[in-house]
Amino acid sequence: MMNRLFEKGRMKYIFALLVFAIGQLLVVTGYLNDYLFSTLTTLCINIILAVSLNLITGFTGQFSLGHAGFMSIGGYVCALISMRIPTVPGFLLGVLTGALAAAFVGFIVGLPTLRLKGDYLAIATLGMAEIIRIIFLNLKITNGAAGLNGIPQFVDWMWLSLFTFSSIILISNFIRSAHGRACVSIREDEIAAESIGIHATKYKVTAFVIGAFFAGIAGGLYASYFYFLRPTLFGFSRSIDILVIVVLGGIGSLSGSVIAAILLALISTYLQAFPELRMVFYAVALVVIMIVRPQGLMGSKELSLDLLKGFGRKRQRGGS
C-alpha cells in the first residue's frame, strides 16, 4: 500500500530523454526541415505557456487572462540582453533574466489582484497584460510599434527540448508537493483551505509567480527563434489562445495541456492547405471537442507513465 501511495516517478526523465533522442535523430538526419522545426518550436512554446497557465488557472483556480503579458516581458528582456551579448551564454542569461522579470511583475501584480475572484480577477489580469503591451509600445528601448528586429537566433532542438521538459517536470513536481497541494485545495474550497491553516493569498501569489516565470521562458524562446518582436504579437488574443489549450486539454491536467497543444498544432498544420477556411475549421473543431468533452480532453486526469508499472503491481496483488 505504501509503495502504491508513494510514487517516485522517475519514468518521466527516461521519457524526456527518449523524446530528446528521437528529435535529435530527426534533426541530424535532416528529416526535420525548417518548416517542421518552426512548427515544432511554436508547439513547444505553446506547451510551456499552457502548462504554466494551467498551474494558475487549472490547479490554483485563479482565472487569468494575462499570460501574454508575462510572455512579452520574457521575450523583450531576452531580446534586449541577447542583442547586446550575442552568444549562447548571453541567450541563456536573457531567457533566465526575462523569466525572473516576468516572475517579479507577476508578484507585484499578483499581490493586489489575487484578492479578487473569478470574473474580476480575469478582467484585472487582462488589464495588466494590456498595460504591459502599451508600455512596450511606448518605450524607446523596445523600439515602439516597429519592435525589435535581428534578435540573435540560438534556439535549437537541444535548448528547446531542455526548456520544455524542464518546465513540464518542474511544474508537475510542484503540484505533487505539499505546496502544490495547498494551491489545489484553494481551487477546491478557499474557506475550507484557510480553515486548515493554508495561507490562501500566499499560495495564490506563489502559483502566479511560478506561472509567470515559465511564461517568461516561453517568451524568451519565442524572441530568440523568431528573431523579431512587436507589441501586437502579445495582445489579448494570444492570452485567449493559451487559455483555449488549457480548457481543451482539461482544467487541472498537465498532460491534457500537452496533448491539446499537440492536437491544435496538428489541426492548424493540416489546415495550412486551406488558408481561407483555416480559422473556420479550427473554430468548428474547438466547438465540436467542447460539445463532446466539456471537461476537456483529459478532464482532471493525468496520463501516467507509471501506468504500466501500476498494472504489474495489480497483477501481483491479484495473484497473492
Add this chain to the structure above:
Amino acid sequence: MNKVLDVRKLSKSFGGLAAVTAVNLHLNKGELVGLIGPNGAGKTTCFNLLTGIYEPDKGSISLHRDGQEYSLEKRKPHEICRLGVGRTFQNIRLFRDLTVLDNVRTAMNRTVKYGLFSALFHIGSYHREERELIEKSMELLKIFELDGKALELAKNLPYGEQRHLEIARALATEPALLLLDEPAAGMNPAETAQLTRTIEWIRKRFDLTILLIEHDMSLVMKICERVYVLDYGMLIAEGTPEVIKNNPRVVKAYLGEVAYA
C-alpha cells in the same frame, strides 16, 4: 480551572441585523460544550467569528495554549488554525475532487519543512517528508476506518463518511480546540450513535476541548458537559444539560417545539 477559550461581549451585525449580541462564553480544558439554539439564532455566526471568517464588531476572543494567551479577534482564518483551532462546517466543505488521503494530507501542511526549491526539484528532504506525511495521514484515517478508501475521491464517499473525513481533516491540523458545526446533521439514529462514540473517543485520544453546535438533542444531552443556548443572537441560558432542559426560557425558545413534535 484552566480556560482554553474565553469570549467576552462578542458582537456582530450585518447591516441592521444583529446576528450575535454581547455573547460571553468560555471553555475549560478538556470540556465538551454544546452550543444550541433555534434556526437563525447565530450559532454558525459565532463559529465564523471564532475562526476568523468574520471580524467581530465588538468584543474579545482569547485562546490560551501552552501558557500563552492569544487574542483571535483580528486574526485571519489560517492563523487561527495554526494557533490550534480546528473546525468542521455545517454544509460539509471537503476538497471534493481530491482523494481522501489528499484531504487529510493537505491539512498537515503546517508540519512540512521543505521549501519551494525542494518542491520544484524533489530534492532535499522532499521524499522523506512526503513519506512521513502519508504515514501520518494513513494512521489518522485508520481511526475513522477510512484507510481502505484513501485513494477514492472525497465526493464519492457516502454522506456519513464525508462527515467523518471532515473531522479527520480538522484533526490533522493538530488542534487543541475543535469546533464541530452540526456533525450529526442528516444522519440516522444509528449513525448518530456511532458519531457520538467517535467524538468521545477522539476527545480523549487527542486531548481535545470541543465546542459543538447541534440540533440533535439526544446527542447534546448525552455527551455535553455544559450547554450554552442562543436565541436571536443572545445568550439566554447556560448550564448542565439537566438545568438547561428545565429552564423555562429555553423550553419556550427551543425545546418547547421539540416537546410538541
